[in-house]
């Protein structure tokens with residue numbers, strides 16, 4: 001297992017729509033375990049392919065920080081199939097360190113995907129898990145949580161964001 005290098009705000013790969021994974025081979029399985037090791041090493045909640053420089057549709061979520069569940073979520077080619085309700089909840093992102101803002105998200109979601117064995121799975125998430133699932137799906141579509149903020153809020157963050165994108 002390896003700890004992967006995190007891509008930060010300003011890196012174009014974060015704005016790329018990640019590609020569907022056609023074959024779940026050893027490379028993908030190794031990537032998943034490296035991503036999990038990486039997110040755990042920083043105490044983060046989730047990590048999407050783009051964030052470690054691989055624009056493929058895969059993300060991992062360390063559930064221990066969400067509901068104490070030890071078994072991580074590793075989803076391939078995830079699709080949002082149902083969402084309901086609203087919640088305003090604070091978010092952060094490993095690719096935008098130091099920035100935490102309230103974001104409006106669906107309160108409950110259902111996501112369809114493949115697991116590492118290539119089996120179809122469906123995961124339901126509420127509150128924190130809903131937020132995490134939506135945040136990671138966004139990443140795979142090149143969307144960052146700050147995109148959900150108002151123009152004024154984003155402007156106020158301009159200096160911080162510039163600092164991150166220039167490696168400061």
Ligand code: NI
Pocket residue numbers: 092093094095135139
């Ligand atoms: Ni993120």
